[in-house]
Amino acid sequence: MTFTELMEHAAQGFDALGAGVLVVGLLWSVGLALRTWRSAGGRPAYQALRESFGGVLLLSLEVLVAADLIRTVAVAPTTENVAVLGLIVLIRTFLSFSLQVEIDGALPWRRAVTSGAVHIARAAGKAREASADGS
Known part of the structure; x- marks a missing residue:
């Protein structure tokens, strides 16, 4: 197996991980919402x-960007691929920024810097509080 093939498999692994994060995260989020709905x-x-x-x-956007970086830098580092990667990163950065503003309800420089993991932990904490209050 050549280095290029190995990196292509690594990029495919990151793509699969990103998709897995989306599927598992959706199921977990719906379960959390149902639990909160019953109690609050x-x-x-x-x-x-x-x-x-x-x-x-x-989180999944970050994982998918990693896959694109591996694929572009290690597998096929042509000028055209680097330009496409730049465009993909710009689009995903805009999406991440928009999602962050939508979740927080404020611009990032008007609020403490948080990560996607903080939002998940905060939502889980609210669900636990709502369950405790409803029990």
């Missing part, structure tokens, strides 16, 4: 779903 009602459940899945989307 519709609006908190919607908020839990929105925050937790938003964090999952941010």
Whole structure:
């Protein structure tokens, strides 16, 4: 197996991981929202779903960017591929920024810097609080 083939397999692995994060994250977010809905009602459940899945989307975007980086830099580093990678990174950066603003409800420089993992943890904490209050 050549280095190029190995890197292509690594990039495919990152692609699969990114897709897996989306699927598992969606299922986990829906489960969290259902649990919150039973204990606290519709609006908190919607908020839990929105925050937790938003964090999952941010995480999966980062993993998919890693796959594109590996594929472009190690597999086929042509000028055209680097330009396409730059465009992909710009689009995904805009999506990440938009998701972050949508989840936080404020621009990043007006709020403390947080990561997707913080949103997931916050949503899980709210679900636990709602469960404890409803029990």
